[in-house]
Amino acid sequence: MTIAYFKSRCLVCWKGFEVPLLPDSSYGDNLYYDKIAKTFSYFSWFDNKEIENCLTDFLSKNPKLQFSNDDTKGNTARQIVGLMANGDKECVLGYNRCPRCGLKFNSVSATRTEIKEIETLNFTNFLNLDNNARQQYLLDRTKNGL
Ligand SMILES: [Zn+2]
Numbered sequence: 798m799t800i801a802y803f804k805s806r807c808l809v810c811w812k813g814f815e816v817p818l819l820p821d822s823s824y825g826d827n828l829y830y831d832k833i834a835k836t837f838s839y840f841s842w843f844d845n846k847e848i849e850n851c852l853t854d855f856l857s858k859n860p861k862l863q864f865s866n867d868d869t870k871g872n873t874a875r876q877i878v879g880l881m882a883n884g885d886k887e888c889v890l891g892y893n894r895c896p897r898c899g900l901k902f903n904s905v906s907a908t909r910t911e912i913k914e915i916e917t918l919n920f921t922n923f924l925n926l927d928n929n930a931r932q933q934y935l936l937d938r939t940k941n942g943l
Pocket residue numbers: 807808809810811812895896897898899900
């Protein structure tokens with residue numbers, strides 16, 4: 798899949814970099830940022846039924862997270878998808894993170910830099926676990942909050 802990137806600059810350390818933005822029509826899609834690799838990935842609920850089922854199962858057994866997901870209109874679920882993915886992924890929820898100092902901020906210029914290929918979020922490590930191990934993994938990763 799290809800996506801448009803836009804010019805951005807950190808408000809603190811002034812590093813210039815570029816960030817992808819999804820088109821307005823991309824309902825149900827999300828972008829993820831890998832904090833170690835400093836790369837972006839793309840996720841669509843429509844292509845990931847197994848992940849969605851596993852998440853629904855997990856939330857139904859964890860009322861606290863289910864409430865927080867309802868309160869945040871699905872952001873909790875999006876954050877948990879990041880935990881399921883390979884790598885150290887966080888969902889891009891209206892802000893971007895500076896690749897140099899790690900600051901989060903939400904201003905992106907309207908200047909398009911280029912259209913690039915973006916990789917899809919990959920779940921091979923998580924999907925290799927059996928169902929009990931998946932639920933336990935999510936329990937461990939969420940017990941101190943998201
Ligand atoms: Zn910075």
